[in-house]
Amino acid sequence: MGASEWQGEPIGISELDELISEAQDLRERLVEKRPAELMAELEALGVSPPSLKRIRPPPRYKNGQGKTWTGGGKRPKWLSDHEAASGSRSDFLIK
Structure with a gap:
């Protein structure tokens, strides 16, 4: 929903800052735990997790x-x- 579609009560700057902070905290928590969840899903399917280490190309x-x-x-x-x-x-x- 865009700002032009907002129908609710206006909120103050401090409330907006608090909502933004809460959203950022939630995003950080989700980003931190998602890789572990994906690895667990792969293991449950019997797939060995791929190496996350970057493979360097050979020198030319x-x-x-x-x-x-x-x-x-x-x-x-x-x-x-x-x-x-x-x-x-x-x-x-x-x-």
Whole structure:
């Protein structure tokens, strides 16, 4: 319901602040317990919970000092410097 549809009694700022605070507290409690509920549901179905750990992609580029880059995210300085000197990214491609 939008503010233009409100038909009830007007409320003061302090009451509004209290309602917002209560809503935020309720949301935090729900967000905290939901992952555990989902894991319990998976276990009840006989499904092993998936790993929540992020899987990193393998590196695609490697320089002479052993520093690597996956090709995602910000380009490392060693590669930017090489390209700025008219070098090719493929010079460091891991084969």
